[in-house]
Amino acid sequence: MISSALISLVLASGVFALATPRSTCxxxxxxxxxxCCRFIPIRDALINDVFEGVCGENAHSTVRIAFHDAIGFSRAGGKGGGADGSMIAFDDIELNFPANAGIDEIVEDLEPFALANGISFGDVIHFGSSVALSLCPGAPVVQTFVGRANATAPAPDGTVPDPFNPVTQILARMADAGFSSDEVIALLASHSIAAQDEIEPEIQRAPFDSTPGIFDSQVFLEVQLRGTSFPGNGSHEGQVESPMPGEFRLQSDHEFARDSRTACTWQTFALNQALMAQKFAQAMAKLSLLGQNPNQLTDCTEIIPQAAPAPLKVAFIPAGQTHNDIEQACATQLFPSTLSTQAGTTTSVARVPAQ
Known part of the structure; x- marks a missing residue:
């Protein structure tokens, strides 16, 4: 006779895990x-009809709205409900906040999609973000839950960090939502597939790095290149422009890359795409559960496609730049002098195509 202790040991070892029943869709x-079965055709419709099968503007915008929707949250209470779709449910309020400028276009795509498919606005945003990432080579699979209820109240203004806020202010806002400085930099890996629209409207869809269709570490190196001060005054005073024509540099990215609290993490991601992707996946999964009880949701990660691998594991120095153009900021580790340099002369970075 098999003892009860032995049975317990076998169960604990996971031997019987293979017998766990699965459902066939x-x-x-x-x-x-x-x-999760009902989300498979929803996944495919997002890929084909909303994202058009590419890591383009709509995919980028869905990852962006996931952050803006979720970060309206405070561990101390008194702010929004987190990852609950309030950005769509209360679009007449939240889209008027300055930090959410430009999100109205993806709301116009995702709101009717959610209604037509009978899913919550929170699910279309956060499930949609994971699906969007699957189209971007190098992106990780993010743990993805569904089953959110629709938001009951809007997030207040001022909860989304502004790219012209000082680093200390941004870190404080993110800490209020439960994120460390390292997790903040990990979330900024999304800028590897991002572009600006509203900061400089005359150059809409100007990307933040030279490879906006790839989830790679290039943004972390290119922001580290010495830039030139923005000519003019007003709200953009002090902004530093990228040395690469056509590329847009967020002031907050520029400062994070050079601040002693975040510079070494920033540099580490420039030199290790796999680590960048891993840390981003962890931080993004955490973001998608702000204000949610995961025990009341369903984990459907297994139906999220795996993105193609990134072409390179380490960032390269763009054509027309040299190792001497990297502005060293991490005090404990130097950028290696062995980084490859792209052949040719400086060329303009193309804008992300409109969708």
Whole structure:
């Protein structure tokens, strides 16, 4: 006779895990939870109809709205409900906040999509963000939950960090939502597939690095290149421009890359794409659960496609730049002098195509 102690040991070892029953969806996919089956055609419709099969403007914007929607949250209370879709549910309020400028276009795509498919606004944003990332080579699979209820109140203004806020202010706002300085930099890996629209409207869709269709570490190196001061006064005074024509540099990125609290993490990601992707996935999963109880949601991560691998594991020095153009900021580790340099002369970085 097998003792009860031995049975307990076998169960604990996971030997019987292979016998866990799985559900078969209409398309033949098997899943741990049958509730994920209905999200398979939703996933495919997002890829084909909203993102058009590319890591383009709509995919970028969906990752952006996921951050803006979720970060309206405070551990101390008194702010928004976190990752609850309030950005869509209360678009007449939240889209008027200055920090949310330019998000109205993706709201116009995601709101009717959610209504047509019978899912919550929170799910279309945060499930949609994970699906969007799957189209960007190098992006990790982010743990993805569904089953959010619709938001009952808007997030207040001022909860989304502004790129012209001082580093200390941004870190304080993010700490209020539960994120360390390292996690903040990890979330900024999303800028590797991002572009600006409203800061400088005359150059809409100007990307933050030279490879906006790839989730790579290039943004972390290119922001470290010496720039030139923005000519003019007003709200953009002190902004530093990228030395690469056509590329836009956020002032907050420039400061994070040079601040003693964040510079070494910033540099580490420039030199290790896999680590960057791993840390981003962890921080993004945490973001998507702000204000949510995961025990009341369903984990559907297994139906999120794996993105193609990134072409390079380490960032390269763009054509027309040299190692001497890197503005060293981390006090404990130097940028290696062995980084590869792109051949040719400086060329203008193309804008992200409109969708």
């Amino acid at each position: 209409a398309d033949g996919t098997t899943v741990k939870n049958a509730a």
